[in-house]
Amino acid sequence: MVILGIETTCDETGAALVERAGGEERGRILSNVVLSQINEHAAFGGVVPEIAARAHVEALDHIIAKAMGEAGYSFSALDGIAAAAGPGLIGGLIVGLTMAKAVALVHNKPLIAVNHLEAHALTARLTDATPFPYCLFLASGGHTQILGVRGVGDYLRLGTTVDDAIGEAFDKTAKLLGLGYPGGPLVEKEAARGDPKRFLLPRPMAGRHDADFSLSGLKTALRLEAEKVAPLSDQDVADLCASFQQAVVDMAMDRLRKGLKLFRTHVGKPTALVCAGGVAANQAIRKVLHRIAFEVGTSLVAPAPALCTDNGAIIAWAGAERLALGLTDGLDAAPRARWPVEMTKPAGRVAARSHIPPS
Ligand code: KG4
Numbered sequence: 001m002v003i004l005g006i007e008t009t010c011d012e013t014g015a016a017l018v019e020r021a022g023g024e025e026r027g028r029i030l031s032n033v034v035l036s037q038i039n040e041h042a043a044f045g046g047v048v049p050e051i052a053a054r055a056h057v058e059a060l061d062h063i064i065a066k067a068m069g070e071a072g073y074s075f076s077a078l079d080g081i082a083a084a085a086g087p088g089l090i091g092g093l094i095v096g097l098t099m100a101k102a103v104a105l106v107h108n109k110p111l112i113a114v115n116h117l118e119a120h121a122l123t124a125r126l127t128d129a130t131p132f133p134y135c136l137f138l139a140s141g142g143h144t145q146i147l148g149v150r151g152v153g154d155y156l157r158l159g160t161t162v163d164d165a166i167g168e169a170f171d172k173t174a175k176l177l178g179l180g181y182p183g184g185p186l187v188e189k190e191a192a193r194g195d196p197k198r199f200l201l202p203r204p205m206a207g208r209h210d211a212d213f214s215l216s217g218l219k220t221a222l223r224l225e226a227e228k229v230a231p232l233s234d235q236d237v238a239d240l241c242a243s244f245q246q247a248v249v250d251m252a253m254d255r256l257r258k259g260l261k262l263f264r265t266h267v268g269k270p271t272a273l274v275c276a277g278g279v280a281a282n283q284a285i286r287k288v289l290h291r292i293a294f295e296v297g298t299s300l301v302a303p304a305p306a307l308c309t310d311n312g313a314i315i316a317w318a319g320a321e322r323l324a325l326g327l328t329d330g331l332d333a334a335p336r337a338r339w340p341v342e343m344t345k346p347a348g349r350v351a352a353r354s355h356i357p358p359s
């Protein structure tokens with residue numbers, strides 16, 4: 001089957017065609033066109049929802065035409081139309097989902113309203129045919145979660161952030177230090193020439209029995225340290241970045257160890273530790289993920305950075321996985337700014353717990 005996937009949840013406009021052969025658990029990307037709006041938001045130090053929605057409206061039909069052209073397909077040859085229906089910024093979601101509905105209606109194709117987090121969760125199957133069950137570490141600008149991926153639509157939330165997402169904390173750190181947007185790569189670059197031990201920053205949540213994250217205390221501690229040494233020299237900035245990144249790395253290590261322990265208890269032995277989201281591009285974080293996977297006797301599946309971040313191919317693949325199970329949506333499917341991935345369970349499946357109850 002060949003699916004068109006549309007992504008408009010945040011600041012990337014994406015469209016892609018992905019093929020899934022019968023019975024296969026690996027896909028083939030026929031085209032994957034992504035237009036980043038970074039330049040339009042950079043002056044504001046973060047994504048402005050209204051600007052994002054307008055930019056999606058202006059770009060989406062060209063991006064879809066390009067994806068169709070590069071793959072050499074016409075709409076009539078497609079098997080389904082998938083769009084990210086949430087979670088995300090509501091303006092962008094409306095643009096992408098409405099476009100998908102229009103194409104599905106005109107060409108009489110099934111519509112699949114995809115949960116964006118589910119798309120990240122299933123990417124390891126598109127790229128590496130990873131069998132269920134596996135443990136996913138999803139860290140982006142909007143999300144920080146550890147999930148047990150037991151099957152399509154069957155996710156166990158093992159840990160989540162109680163405040164900011166990791167990528168958001170990198171972005172805020174960069175903004176505070178005047179580095180620009182998006183902050184992650186800039187902070188990582190500065191950290192490379194800094195001293196990670198110079199500033200003593202907290203390791204939030206360390207030692208707790210759950211696998212949750214918290215970033216806001218770290219952000220405040222960083223601001224207080226920066227204020228103490230202001231005005232900041234280039235070396236101060238590098239040392240602050242290195243100290244911040246080290247605190248995040250230490251927290252990720254502690255939280256993932258707990259997450260994998262919970263996975264063992266509630267799911268079993270993972271076939272892999274999988275990472276997704278823009279933060280997974282960070283080399284220091286990747287190193288820790290390799291180490292933790294090794295510790296628990298599994299391997300790290302890290303899809304190429306272009307597939308870890310937002311794009312249409314991951315939406316198309318999730319659409320294909322759902323369509324293969326006969327899971328489609330009506331033209332009344334609603335965009336959802338909030339949509340926990342645990343709530344994508346298809347009706348009729350045996351209900352299993354979707355999150356670890358607080359102890
Ligand atoms: O997945 P993504 O492209 O978009 C969403 O947020 O959905 O992730 C972008 C986030 C940004 O917050 C960015 O600062 C962060 O990922 N990021 C990084 C790195 N590259 C991107 N964070 C840390 N280190 C990096 N190298």
Ligand code: ZN
Pocket residue numbers: 116120140277309310
């Ligand atoms: Zn994403």
